[in-house]
Amino acid sequence: MNKIQNVVVLGGGTAGWMSAALIKKVLGNSVGLTLVESDSIGTVGVGEATIPPIRLVNKVLGLNEGEFLRETKATIKLAIRFENWKQQGESYYHTFGAPGKSMAFCHFHHMWMKGREQGVARDLWDYDLNYLCAEAGKFAQIQSADPMLELPFAYHFDAGLYAQYLRKLSEKAGVKRIEGKVERVLRNERDGTVKALQLEGGQLVDGDLFIDCSGFSALLIEKALGTGYDDWSHLLPCDTAIAVPSERRETTRPFTRSMAHKAGWQWQIPLQHRNGNGHVFCSRYMSDDEAQSILLNNLETKPLADPKVIRFTTGRRRKQWVKNVVAIGLSSGFLEPLESTSIHLIQSGIVRLLQLFPHNGLHPASVNEYNEQSEREFLQIRDFLVLHYTLNERNDSQFWKDMRELELPPLLKHKMDLFRENGKLFRDQNDLFLESSWLQVMLGQGLIPGDYHPLVNTMSDEHIRNTLNRISEIKAQPIAELPYHDDYLAHVMRSA
Template sequence: MSIPFQIVILGGGTAGWMAANLFAHKWADKVASKALQISLIESPDIGIVGVGEGSTPTLKRFFEMLNIPDKDWMAKCNATYKMNIAFTGFSPASGIERYSHPFISQIDTFTQRAFMVNSRTRRMGLDTHTASEDFLLNGTLAKQVKGPQTPDNFPFSIEYGYHFDSHLLGAYLQDHAISLGVMHVQANVEAVTRHPNGDIASLQCKDGRDINGHFFVDCSGFASVLMHKTLGVKFISYKDNLFNDAAVVVPTPMGEHIPVETISTALSAGWCWKIPLTNRFGNGYVYSSDFIDANQAESELKQHLQLEDNQECRHLSMRVGALEKQWQNNCLAVGLSAGFIEPLEATALHITQIAIEQFIMAFEEGEFSNRLQDEFNHKMHKRLERTRDYIVAHYKLNTRDDSDYWRANRSNVHLSESLKQILDVWYKCGDLDNEIKRQDLTTHFNAVSWNCLLAGYGAFPPLAANQPGKGDLYQEQNIAQFVHGCALNFQSHKSNLFR
């Protein structure tokens, strides 16, 4: 009997179990025929940080691929729907206290061009309406606290993300992966052996077990045990671009109405998330330790949330940056072991899922060899850097003047050429959509998302002295009536969750 091809995943959590599920689902026939064995090694001694976490709509596609309906997993993970991210206090000098980045749905094809045209004419000094949440349906649904489920006679698909307890989601994905044939091994790995050619050979456990594999997946978190510590792949810090390196987190009670959006609020040395779960709010202050210490950050978070001084909080550290390569020798890094871009736009799981999907395609096309390794690494490197650019823009464009932190972000000159070109086109009243296409960025953050950000920060010149009294497509195309008419098809968020 031939030996099965063995994939060994080091580390559980959401990233590890997401990889296990996608491998087992994609290669189900090989698992069933014993040609492939997938094992996940998880230390019983390492705790999981169960914070409230948000996703992009990519996670919706993940569950659709696995044929898991929302009702089967959401209740078990205290999950809620997410239609929008609201940003408060990032650009007060513009006169815009709050702006939205709604997830873009199929029906927005009727209104998104008007939004982008209005943003461009506003850059030319015309007084036009540029609030993204008034053009894009999910922004309106968020304001009305409505969920994404539609009646059968509504002919358009709606994109949405989720909020969830990350610890509970990891446990759910663990059970599902095991049902697909994944082996779960609880053990503490204390050494890694390698073949003469540099490939990883086995994981040596504290209890004496030696776990061999043909291919390894590093999901060991910031420790990056296999890729960084064993294979020596260089870590590239984003410290010059993104200053935040720590967080303090605390839960608060849920009110009567469960929102369908993440709220991100600028504080003195970073920003605070507020994520609604069915049983509580998850809150966290992401900050730079160069500008505020842990005790000060905890006090500021408590003051922001109006909590008592004796409220217990948890402190986390973050390593913001990415490995030079995500696939080296016979090892793939996924999740925090590959890199982390701070959670301002909830991109962590999105990048994790994309990396796994791209690897599966490259590994298959390369006939389960390293033939397409360089191409994969190039794609993922570009995706990480362009995602980083979008996050950097949130800080670079701020108009706060209340702390050294925000002033330092605004004066930061460490910008990529890609970001410089986007901002140059914007401020010179060029066609941002064409620039996004020219740079081939549509699979990262598209032109609509960039317009949400730049218009939301009020990155416009003063209004022209003489206004023509026309040219505002929001008014001329009666978009308010169209969007609010569409919203009539939707029910309350709570009814979507507990039906």
């Protein structure tokens, strides 16, 4: 192909407008940029919780935090609290922080395990500042050079409002928006690449590179190019979500709740103006009516709309870049929002494209690298989600019993076996989740190591106890001075 001069984004929503905003910000006027969407086509819109890399996107786009919080009705997210996942009545946190302070050759949890043997009875999360702030309902960005006082965070926000916010910024920056539905996809006879989109009414939108943000319909990557789909429902069998907004709580928690039910789980996401709620479940084990009843009976506040049913098949496109089409968002695949990765996959997909952008035409090496990185990312996230399900001790339903009997992917099984043997954690290349994330879920779900690193045996019992006490004191020190979460939000938005 010749030089890429015109990029066309098909579809709006978070995927479309995040793609347009980042391409415009990074590439400026070096390429023409057009976004095609139809107001009559709704978006799925359940991706309202994020993970810390979203802050990089906001920084690159030059967003003012106070304005962003106000425009998107956002709140702070420090963690996810998993309730009833191991057993009913038990809970644990997966925070964005890391417990304690790791040593050069072994992680903190080895010292913590040795300390437990000596009678130091604190929970692992008592050494985690994110957990302490989440439980206290407090937050502020801490200015400190001490790595033990790092407080990584992300956001909950209204995905529809976020898309509108990015649209406003993108159009102001020069992105051309065309309202319309695609009637036909025109392809080049010579090589099968997409040449243009023909809209209802006959308008042609031509381009050199097309970004498919058309959601589950995957109009370009699948319906036009027939890429194929890898179905992962044998590992993640939930296939339906029922979502409903509800009134906001009097105070907004700085964390997401994930509550396991009989055949799936429920999310609760606190926003400034409402709560986002949903029930993800497997239709082989539960009817829509029963799932909806469970959801409505477990709302903390009054519902604001009728429940919305969303069907999906967990998996991914076999390739996410084919010819001159790159799939971003739901068109590229779907992983249930258990760890809030949906919006991140949009972000990582477009960032990867910008890193490999084919300004002088398509080249196989770049396309192959993009697809290999995308596949690896999906697989790593998939395995992390499976970890939550397979490590359960629930006997109240056949769903949870069956999830314990999964034939696990080899790499996930190896990670679990290694941790079970001696508490060792090794992060795969470019794994989205750090060792501390794997640690918290493994321990939270009841996978207890049989041994710890020999380095801790070189320390005296007194040194271990004193070190654990000192770390605990340092982690707890900021809590008294931090503002409450709602007070922080109000302050930042006032000063925007």
